[in-house]
Amino acid sequence: MAAHHLTNCELEVMDVVWQKGRVTVQDVVDALDRSLAYTTVMTTLKILDEKRGVVKRMKSGRAYVYEPLVTREDVCRSMADQLTQQLFQGSVKSLVLSLIDTNRMSRSDIEELKQAIRSLEGDA
Amino acid sequence: MAAHHLTNCELEVMDVVWQKGRVTVQDVVDALDRSLAYTTVMTTLKILDEKRGVVKRMKSGRAYVYEPLVTREDVCRSMADQLTQQLFQGSVKSLVLSLIDTNRMSRSDIEELKQAIRSLEGDA
DNA sequence: GACGAAATACTAAGACGTTCGTAGAAGCGT
C-alpha cells in the first residue's frame, strides 16, 4: 500500500474513473462537472498512470482505455493517514477526537460511530 | 474561523512558533530539526503573516518578533475539515469510520473515544 | 490513396511552494 497522495484535480478525474470503471479520455471530459480541455484531462490521466500509479492504460483501437488500479477507499485511507501524521503525530485517536469535538455530527452519525466501535471491540 | 490551510514547510515553522509562543527568525532556525537557511525561514514567516494570517509580527529592537494568532487546534480543525470535504463530501462520520476501520487504535484509544462520545451525548 | 475526424505526444505558460543568495540597513563595540 503505497502513499497515494492525489491532488484536487487528480481526485476529480479519479472520481470519474472510479464511477465508470473503464474510461477513455473523452468519457472523462464528458462526465466532469467542469469543462476541461481534452488535453488537460489527458495530461492528468497520464500523471495518474505514470506518476501516481493509480490507473493502468491499455490501447483499445485508436484510443487508450484507463482503469483504476486502487480503490477510492485506498486513496482516502492514504490521505487520511498522511494528515494524521502531519498534524497529530500519527495518532488516529487525536484526529478522531478533534473531529468529533466540534459537534458536526448528527445523532444518527454518533449511533453509527458507536456501532463501529462495538464491532471493533468484538474483533479485538 | 478562516480556512487555515498550511503547507508542510509552513507547519514545521508554526510548530516552533506554537511551542515557543514568541520567536524571532533566528529562534526558529535554531529550533528546527532540519537545517534551513535564515532567509528561508524568514520568507516562510512572512507568508505565515501576510498570506495566511496565522501570525503577527512586531518590531522589537532591531528584529521582528512573531507571535501566533491562531491555535494549533484551529489549524488542525480547518485542515481536517478540508480533507473531509474533499474525500468524504463533508461527512465527518465517513472519515472517522474510515479511520477507525483499519484498526490502528489501541484499546485505550478506543476507551478515550467512547468517553468523548458519551460527553458529546451528554451535551446534545 | 486522399481527406477528415479523433486521438496522442510534445511543449509551454502561469501559479504556487521551497529554497536561498545578494544587497542594503541598523545596531554594537572600540
Added chain:
DNA sequence: ACGCTTCTACGAACGTCTTAGTATTTCGTC
C-alpha cells in the same frame, strides 16, 4: 566615525500542479 554582526528586502531558481495549444499519428470513408 569605522567596522563587524545581524537583520531585512528583493528577487531568482527550481520543482510541481493546472491548464491548454500545436503538431503528429491513426483510422475510417470515399
